[in-house]
Amino acid sequence: MLTNVRNRQREKPWALIDLPPFPAVAMRVLSLVSREDVGMKELTREIQSDPALALQILTIANSVLFGFRTEIKNILQATALLGAERVKAIALTIAMRTYLMESFQIPALLACWRHSLACALVAEDLAMASLIEKDAAYVAGLLHDVGRLALGMIKPVEYANLLASSEGKPVDVLEKEKEMFGMNHCEAGRWLTDAWKLPKIFGQVAALHHHPPGAKFDLVRVVGTACLLADALGFEAVRPHRPRVFKEILQSLPPREQARFHPDPEQLALTVAMKINSLE
Numbered sequence: 001m002l003t004n005v006r007n008r009q010r011e012k013p014w015a016l017i018d019l020p021p022f023p024a025v026a027m028r029v030l031s032l033v034s035r036e037d038v039g040m041k042e043l044t045r046e047i048q049s050d051p052a053l054a055l056q057i058l059t060i061a062n063s064v065l066f067g068f069r070t071e072i073k074n075i076l077q078a079t080a081l082l083g084a085e086r087v088k089a090i091a092l093t094i095a096m097r098t099y100l101m102e103s104f105q106i107p108a109l110l111a112c113w114r115h116s117l118a119c120a121l122v123a124e125d126l127a128m129a130s131l132i133e134k135d136a137a138y139v140a141g142l143l144h145d146v147g148r149l150a151l152g153m154i155k156p157v158e159y160a161n162l163l164a165s166s167e168g169k170p171v172d173v174l175e176k177e178k179e180m181f182g183m184n185h186c187e188a189g190r191w192l193t194d195a196w197k198l199p200k201i202f203g204q205v206a207a208l209h210h211h212p213p214g215a216k217f218d219l220v221r222v223v224g225t226a227c228l229l230a231d232a233l234g235f236e237a238v239r240p241h242r243p244r245v246f247k248e249i250l251q252s253l254p255p256r257e258q259a260r261f262h263p264d265p266e267q268l269a270l271t272v273a274m275k276i277n278s279l280e
Contacts (some may be wrong), residue, residue: 013191015181018154022196025050028093030196032088033139043084044076047091047135056094057087065278085135093117093279099147103115108160111237115195115227116145118235122268124224129261132215138222140205143198147189147206148237151181163238174210177269186210217254225249233269235276 012019022030028046032038038046046052054075061078067095072078079087097113103111120141127137152159162180166173174184181188189206201219209224230236234247246265252257 001250003078003082011128011267013183013188015034015183016045016098016154016188016191019150020099020153022095022099026099029053029091029095029197030198033092033196034070035151036082038088040079040084052232053091053094056091058092060278061210062159063273063278081245083135086117087134089135089138092139093120096142096149100153103149103153106152106156106160108163109149110157111235112145112152112163114276115230115235115237116149117144117279118230118233118272119144119223120272121225121275122229122233123273125263125268126222126229126257126261127219130222132219132222137151137222137226140202140219141226143189143193143202143204144209144223144227145184145185145186145189145237146192150188150192151177151185155180166238168233171210202233213252217257225253227244230272233265233272235272254274 005163017219028050032043032046047057057075058072058207059064061082062068066082068081072081075087083092100109100113100211103225104228106112121140123141124134127134158180162176163173166176174186177184186207186209190203193206205220205223208220209227211224213221213224229246231240232249234243236243250262253261
């Protein structure tokens with residue numbers, strides 16, 4: 001009986017049946033992200049096994065995103081300079097971008113992707129102010145809306161229309177998603193991160209990033225706050241009925257984070273836009 005229950009839990013929900021499978025390179029990247037014991041040589045070997053992925057990582061490593069004065073010529077050098085976790089985060093960004101590329105022809109779905117990138121970049125900065133591992137925050141921010149991106153791939157036009165007609169609170173969007181797919185993007189995100197065997201925290205972020213913030217300033221709250229800040233900076237996936245003010249969001253942070261994280265919103269928006277351009 002217990003085995004049957006577990007099997008049903010692993011079965012793909014009907015809403016995600018038509019989701020195209022991740023390509024092999026993306027699955028290898030997900031496997032790397034899920035492991036903390038990947039050594040520099042193993043990581044380099046895995047990435048170099050896909051020349052296209054390796055080339056794209058080197059292109060990003062040599063971009064203004066990192067600003068190295070000398071050219072990074074190979075993956076081993078990139079891993080040594082950037083760190084294994086940062087290289088895995090870049091590889092995941094490339095894998096997701098490649099997988100989602102066709103849906104970017106629809107502006108609303110491209111906006112969803114850019115919101116995810118903006119959230120990841122802001123979460124990275126916010127994590128450093130709160131003494132949380134920045135690469136984990138970046139990956140969590142990148143994956144927080146993976147359920148939304150998946151729903152957009154399954155029914156691109158219908159989902160874009162849903163987003164366009166959903167100016168309001170996140171809960172309104174979640175309800176409309178439930179009507180259309182039988183599950184909302186938070187539920188889809190948790191299922192996908194579990195199916196990909198990623199660390200549980202990423203599933204928690206996907207499931208809870210729209211929930212009211214808890215007392216503890218953990219990774220879930222970092223990403224939830226970064227999601228709001230990305231919206232306030234102009235990188236929203238859904239236009240809110242009443243946009244949150246950047247300063248107002250900062251004032252909701254705990255005192256320590258407020259003291260350490262107080263960027264100028266215009267400068268931060270420009271920096272995020274520049275970084276997104278490098279990642280695209």
